[in-house]
Amino acid sequence: MPYPASMEESKRKVEATRAKRLEGGNFPRISAEERTSLVSEFHPDYKKEQFRELRIGPNKGGSAPLEIADLLEGNSRIEPDKIDLSKIDYDVDVSVIGCGGAGGAAALLAEESGANVLISSKLRLGDANTIGAQAGTQACDRPNDSPAMHYLDTMGGGHYVNDPELVEALVKDSPSVIRWLEGLGVNWDKESNGSMHELSGGGASRRRLHSCKDYTGLEEMRVIRDEIRQRNMHGRKINWLEFEPAVELLMDDKGQVAGAILMNLETRQMTIVRAKAVVIATGGMGRTHIQGFPTTNHYGATADGLVLAYRVGCPLVHIDTMQYHPTGAAFPPQILGFLVTEKVRTLGAELVNCDGEQFVHPLEARDTEASAEIRECKQRGKGVTTPTGEVGIWLDSPMIDILRGAGTIARELPAMVRQFARFNIDIAKEPMLVYPTLHYQNGGIVIKADASTPVPGLFAAGEAEGGVHGKNRLIGNSTLDLFVFGRRAGKAAAQWAKEGNLGKLTLDHVRKWQREIKEAGLEDMPVSPMLLPNYANQERPVPGFQPLGQVSSYTPFGDRAVRWI
């Protein structure tokens, strides 16, 4: 019996109401007015005390979550006077920083467009949030679908503040992205006649999710990674560096971005990359644990790209909105915050409270689902409490096999089955306990449709960039964003490199930044980019130990935020 006795009683209530719920159908959809009031009352983005005004930089006067604001206003990790810019380690056309889906796609397209490319990664090639994406990639290719419908869904999901040019690019490129990935060898789920097997997703008016079982991002990423390796082995102009995050961008005396300074994570040595164009593809910020939330994100998701871009004067957009995925694991504590794919709901599972009652339609947009869960637990007291003190909502997965036939869960959700089986929970027979978890940075670096930023020579793609999703991203639009804007960034960066001429390299922007910090009295801010979270226990074991479940034990900076130089 995997669930403790304290949770069993509630679990039995879920089982007791299941047949009736299957008969009665889903909870009604929410109206626009109800959605607005629900979200503004319960969504973490609306907790004013968790945000503050930025005091310096291009977004001065704008608002950011406390954790992000600290990083944006942080001290540089480098001493400009101690760095010798005459010793160039890599001299390339395009430097891509970050190697998830967006960085990988940018590198491939830049290389195809004739550029000499260096792609660098903080951890291993391909270790990124992309690899954990499960449910799928949206594309409007079915006959009853259209780019216009995809556009409207995306704008509505984003509260109508998305950049129309970016959304147009997103939806118009979507079918060709699916085709491109297939050409590289991605195995999409298909019907027996070859047509795409597509599922519905929250906030989408058509079935539009292209999946590779529930390992979609893994399949996409390992193919992209293999293609980079293969091109490199063929002697094409694409090279990569692992365990070397960027700590600062380089500029030239004409005000263009001109490369990056990378740091070997193990030896702490600096690598100087001169590049005619730089693509930032560093992903999101989950490991900053905004508002103390656990996260679905990769170990390296620390908002580094935002910091790098901010220091060269690039504005950010919608940085005050984060996505809390409605279904992060709330039990067992070993996998707290771990992503339970939305596909579980697209296949028919409902969210129910401790009494086995529905309280929200299972396929609303993510901010709506998350807010409804928080209301159910915090205001109505209808959550289920775990032995480590977490509160959660049941996700009634066994409904899937009843609705769609025995074996559906095993076939469609192998990753989920495996993850929970490791803790002796059979999701085909028992529900999962879930709660919102920090998942995605809706906003980011300002870009145009060609992925160029307002700073000459700087491009951005993927989660690091903003404007595509407005204030709330839809399921399956992130892996789409990676490849749409990754490809566009690669192409545009290669073109820029062809036309451009670099001046003399300089770190004056870092000196200027440090002066501004001093003038604003912010010398005591932490160093940034953060690079990695600090989860190493500083205490001697065991008294007072808090199980992993307690997010208060996260100390992103701890005492060890030394300036590594």
Add this chain to the structure above:
Amino acid sequence: MAEAEVAEKEKVKTLDIYIMGKHYQVPEGLTIQAALEYCGYNLVRSVGCRSGFCGACATVYCFKNDPQLSYALACQKAIEQDMYLTQIPFFPTVEALYNVEDLEPKEGENELEKLYPIILTCFGCNNCTKSCPQDLEVMEFMSAAIRGDYEKVYEKSFDCVMCGLCAARCPQGLQPYVMAMAARRLRGAYLALESKHLLGRVEEIDKGKFDAELEKLKKMSQDELRELYAKREIEPAK
């Protein structure tokens, strides 16, 4: 021992583990990865998605007085009493050179055998299967690779996180995880039937079929969009 006594009082049960030979006491219930961090390690290698998808944290362990090796992903496996742990942060790979565009598989020819002639030396010891932290039947998909059965390799290897443990344990030096990668790419690019509606839509978009409609939407005010959005018809889930 004082610590253990206090722990007893606090009712946190501790377990003895050995990280690269060094003894530590850690609370029960932690994953191997969390236990390393609990002991004070600030991880740079052997850590990635922390969700069992990326394969960065491949781990080998055995137990005190029992040399039999076991395998896991450190972010997914809970610690047990007397575990002896080590990480495999990087496993070297030798990948065959190929270009997916030139790999058109032909009837009666096994591209995989051409790329990786070494696969024929597999003698069926099954160490690869035993080492897989995803519990995949690695030897079975290697047999399928030898037969040129790409479909079977795809099916049996699809959940591979490419951690490299199978290659680490193969006495013949085979690298099942990279060989399966080539097979899956071949299948995806050539053997999967074409999706006609996908190709049709790509062509329609290229020809500008939807441009006027999108231009109209792009010019709409928030209120106009809101109205359209509320009225849109939602296709039932399938």
